[in-house]
Amino acid sequence: TLDIAGVDKKREYYILKPLYLSSSTVYIPVDTAEGSMRKVLAHEEAESLIRQIPEIPLITIANDKLLEQEYKNCLKACNCQELIRIIKTIYLRKRAREEAGRKETAVDARYFRIAEDQLYGELAVALDMSRENVESYINTSLQSV
Template identity: 40%
Template sequence: MFQNGDYVVYGCKGIHKIIDTTTLNMDGVSKNKEYYVMQPYDKPTGSVYAPVDAAKINMRKIMSRAEADAFIKTVPGISILDIKNNKQREDAYKECIRSCDPDELMRVIKTLYVRKEERISQGKKLTLTDTHYMQQAEGILYDELALVLDMPKDDVPDYISGIVHKSVV
């Protein structure tokens, strides 16, 4: 169980801060079921409710700084998705993003960077679907890393590149 004040990655919804736990007073909802009251990291005026005991919801505590630094060093070893069929590739993106797993989010990002370069070399742009999943994966992972590394989100890609480059050299 998470504590008030904890930051979590909440499925494909991104970073949230646990504000409280409560029960909901709504028709059709059990009065005994507890819910986390969460504040979206990118929308501090909003509230999201998630069942405390839901096994199907992927939610995890955000990385520590040490875990983030260790994760970044593993980025070169994270493989890309090698799926040629558009529908299967989209399903794989969805599954990776829903997992909340930093490795899977980075797998989507790396795959789409490679795909973007391939399309540019063919005189094409990244498709809207690919752009959507790129933004979603980057949004979740880069928000988390920006928070734990205490830096602006826009600086995260360069920070990752710098660490990866140092570890390769």
């Protein structure tokens, strides 16, 4: 239970400390945790996910307002495939914009960073490596596929 003003003193919470944001604390009500928490990927699940990256579809919404909502929906799904959809989509959008002489949008930059942080953090734990090595590990793995 939490001893915080305005919080139900009888409600139980999981208290989580994010591995890569040690100064943060997340409080998840036990009675609603099933919809917002899941186990971290196992090593083989992480390897399988990386092999699937080329087949994971892009987000195909042209309207920027609707696209941002889809980014939010993908994040809420708490699913690594959805994080990959965000990363792949924004990466290709950024390249297309650069080729057209335009800068990346602030929305794309923000969601790309969030999706990368979440995905790479989870893969680092699953693969027992540092967060900083995940991107190069993925790139190397995909080159051998």
